[in-house]
Amino acid sequence: MSFFDSFFQQLINGLVLGSFYALVALGYTMVFGVIKLLNFAHGDFYMAGAFVGFGALSLVSGALGAGWMGIFVAMLLAMMAIGCLGVVIERIAYHPMLNAPRLSILITALAVSLVLQNAALALTGGQYTAFSTDIGFGGFEVGNLFISHNQIILVATAAVLMIALELGVSRTMYGRAMRAVSIDKDMCRMMGINVAGVIAVTFFIGSSLAAAAGTMAGAYYGSIWYFMGFLIGLKAFTAAVIGGIGSIPGAMLGGLILGLLESFGTNIEFIGSEWKDVFTFAILILVLVFKPTGLLGKSEVERM
Amino acid sequence: MRNIITTVASAVALNVAIGSVAMAQSDAITIGVQLPTTGSEATYGIDMLNAIQLAADEINASGGVLGKQIELSPADAACDPQQSVNAASMLASQNVVGVVGGYCSGATQPTLNTYGDANIPFVIIAANSTKLIPANPGNAFMINSTGDYQAETAVDFFESQGVESLAIINQGDAYSQDLASLTRDEWKAAGHEIASFDVVNKGEQDFSAVVSKIKNSNADAVFWTAYYADGALLIRQLRQRGYQGVIAVGDGSTSSKLFEIAGRAAEGVYAFANPIPAFLPGAQDFNIQYESEYGRAPGPYAPLSYDGLQLMAWAIEKAGSTDSDAIQQALSSAGGMEWLTGPISFTEDNTLARSNFIVLEGKGGEWTRHEQ
Numbered sequence: 001m002s003f004f005d006s007f008f009q010q011l012i013n014g015l016v017l018g019s020f021y022a023l024v025a026l027g028y029t030m031v032f033g034v035i036k037l038l039n040f041a042h043g044d045f046y047m048a049g050a051f052v053g054f055g056a057l058s059l060v061s062g063a064l065g066a067g068w069m070g071i072f073v074a075m076l077l078a079m080m081a082i083g084c085l086g087v088v089i090e091r092i093a094y095h096p097m098l099n100a101p102r103l104s105i106l107i108t109a110l111a112v113s114l115v116l117q118n119a120a121l122a123l124t125g126g127q128y129t130a131f132s133t134d135i136g137f138g139g140f141e142v143g144n145l146f147i148s149h150n151q152i153i154l155v156a157t158a159a160v161l162m163i164a165l166e167l168g169v170s171r172t173m174y175g176r177a178m179r180a181v182s183i184d185k186d187m188c189r190m191m192g193i194n195v196a197g198v199i200a201v202t203f204f205i206g207s208s209l210a211a212a213a214g215t216m217a218g219a220y221y222g223s224i225w226y227f228m229g230f231l232i233g234l235k236a237f238t239a240a241v242i243g244g245i246g247s248i249p250g251a252m253l254g255g256l257i258l259g260l261l262e263s264f265g266t267n268i269e270f271i272g273s274e275w276k277d278v279f280t281f282a283i284l285i286l287v288l289v290f291k292p293t294g295l296l297g298k299s300e301v302e303r304m
Numbered sequence: 305m306r307n308i309i310t311t312v313a314s315a316v317a318l319n320v321a322i323g324s325v326a327m328a329q330s331d332a333i334t335i336g337v338q339l340p341t342t343g344s345e346a347t348y349g350i351d352m353l354n355a356i357q358l359a360a361d362e363i364n365a366s367g368g369v370l371g372k373q374i375e376l377s378p379a380d381a382a383c384d385p386q387q388s389v390n391a392a393s394m395l396a397s398q399n400v401v402g403v404v405g406g407y408c409s410g411a412t413q414p415t416l417n418t419y420g421d422a423n424i425p426f427v428i429i430a431a432n433s434t435k436l437i438p439a440n441p442g443n444a445f446m447i448n449s450t451g452d453y454q455a456e457t458a459v460d461f462f463e464s465q466g467v468e469s470l471a472i473i474n475q476g477d478a479y480s481q482d483l484a485s486l487t488r489d490e491w492k493a494a495g496h497e498i499a500s501f502d503v504v505n506k507g508e509q510d511f512s513a514v515v516s517k518i519k520n521s522n523a524d525a526v527f528w529t530a531y532y533a534d535g536a537l538l539i540r541q542l543r544q545r546g547y548q549g550v551i552a553v554g555d556g557s558t559s560s561k562l563f564e565i566a567g568r569a570a571e572g573v574y575a576f577a578n579p580i581p582a583f584l585p586g587a588q589d590f591n592i593q594y595e596s597e598y599g600r601a602p603g604p605y606a607p608l609s610y611d612g613l614q615l616m617a618w619a620i621e622k623a624g625s626t627d628s629d630a631i632q633q634a635l636s637s638a639g640g641m642e643w644l645t646g647p648i649s650f651t652e653d654n655t656l657a658r659s660n661f662i663v664l665e666g667k668g669g670e671w672t673r674h675e676q
Binding site for chain 1 (some may be wrong): 343517533545
């Protein structure tokens with residue numbers, strides 16, 4: 001394999017990985033934008049989404065088969081269910097604390113994460129569950145490059161979801177309300193915007209995107225377990241920060257950048273893959289040093 | 305709401321009451337059990353705890369040890385060095401007579417000091433990094449074969465397959481890194497080539513970058529030295545990308561779950577294994593009993609865990625008291641007896657005197673014994 005083959009292969013690898021990071025990062029960034037909360041439970045919505053998607057797939061696979069058709073339906077069901085879970089958790093755990101000190105609500109988010117993780121541990125007995133599907137391993141061979149059908153479907157699905165979100169936020173009334181709430185909640189209330197409703201919708205969308213990523217990851221990689229949300233939660237948070245937390249295009253960009261960095265980082269000659277994370281996070285530090293608000297983040301001026 | 309609170313409160317009160325009754329009944333022999341029962345390795349940890357409970361029930365049913373009942377005190381090490389030290393300190397403060405357990409080498413290593421300072425006999429069931437040997441203050445006994453035995457088995461096996469260039473992947477923890485570097489050194493010493501030596505993060509599901517790298521390097525064989533869940537994903541992704549070479553996994557990957565996750569890709573994959581239940585001639589009864597008790601087949605470390613507690617009980621009985629030094633004396637003199645996993649006797653370093661590794665091959669969705 002030539003250098004170029006290897007380069008393009010890692011580019012494809014990075015795009016797939018980055019799509020997952022981006023989908024999860026979106027939820028982080030939306031919630032942060034609206035209520036300034038780092039929702040550390042977000043990775044666990046991804047995990048819960050994978051489990052619900054798995055259950056839904058076994059329900060619909062009789063009628064639709066366990067190919068991509070069935071997976072899409074299962075994914076939509078998981079998005080609905082986890083979206084609702086997100087709204088319920090926001091109501092129970094975060095809503096009463098919206099005016100509490102920022103640290104209290106941060107700790108609440110950690111607690112919610114542990115509750116979800118350990119509930120899943122108790123329900124699954126800590127076992128890995130094989131997410132078996134009928135999706136094949138086929139793909140295109142272009143010279144030495146290999147692109148599987150699954151990778152194309154994944155990246156396309158992620159792109160459709162992200163474009164839909166971007167259109168929703170920039171063109172619809174709810175999207176406008178969401179942007180307004182992220183700027184000034186009190187003023188929105190005075191203008192007659194249903195702030196609680198907007199926050200609920202934000203949680204619904206963010207959580208359902210995580211569920212979409214979880215179901216697709218389960219189907220693509222083939223196994224799910226209760227702890228699968230932890231690492232991706234961390235990575236997605238990093239992606240959101242690189243892109244500029246609070247910025248939706250930033251989360252997408254950050255996710256892709258992180259995925260690409262990790263793929264290329266594995267293949268740097270002369271230094272082994274154990275340096276991958278050093279490389280990735282060194283770039284995170286550089287980004288933050290030169291642009292503390294992230295690549296696409298807006299600088300916020302605190303007025304007194 | 306009030307109802308729930310009352311119920312919870314009374315449940316807590318009841319628990320405390322029961323707890324204090326148990327405390328008052330001090331003529332039981334308490335054995336600490338340090339295992340990861342939550343976190344990433346909970347599957348193995350819970351499985352091992354089940355097997356230990358089975359052993360305890362059997363011992364208690366036949367009259368206990370020194371005429372007393374055995375009581376287990378489980379402490380969750382979570383496969384995390386910090387949490388395992390907390391667990392060890394908790395057990396030490398309970399004045400347990402002995403401790404059995406230890407699954408993750410990385411999390412077991414720091415607890416050696418805690419038990420050493422408290423002079424508590426410690427039977428290490430599964431953790432088998434060679435790094436544990438110099439860190440052992442003398443009170444710990446390893447009943448699993450250490451990593452260097454496995455590295456030898458691996459090198460012999462790869463040579464028998466005509467492999468010249470080997471790719472090794474580990475997860476950077478004490479166990480998988482130890483096995484990976486031991487194998488690398490022995491492989492180089494045998495005059496062969498290392499195609500690549502990679503580290504991946506635990507819990508990362510996407511191995512595409514490493515897979516591309518291995519395909520580029522034209523390695524004849526891939527050796528995965530870490531645990532099964534991520535290993536299964538690696539195997540899938542290697543085969544999906546059309547990797548044709550030999551794939552072998554270490555003893556952390558011998559769970560039958562590997563086949564569920566990796567599917568057809570796991571056919572023809574080799575594994576180096578400790579005496580896992582299906583291949584132990586004497587374990588039929590144990591397997592049946594375990595399944596009827598817990599509703600699932602015993603995992604790869606269940607027999608060693610069962611033996612761990614049986615060995616501890618035997619040593620206490622032989623020592624004739626709960627005196628720590630006498631128990632350690634008894635443990636180091638172990639030998640000449642046939643346990644579930646075979647004979648157990650210790651070297652000067654308190655490691656298992658013989659290698660217990662076998663080579664397995666994935667066939668028809670399960671492990672079969674590979675005869676070289």
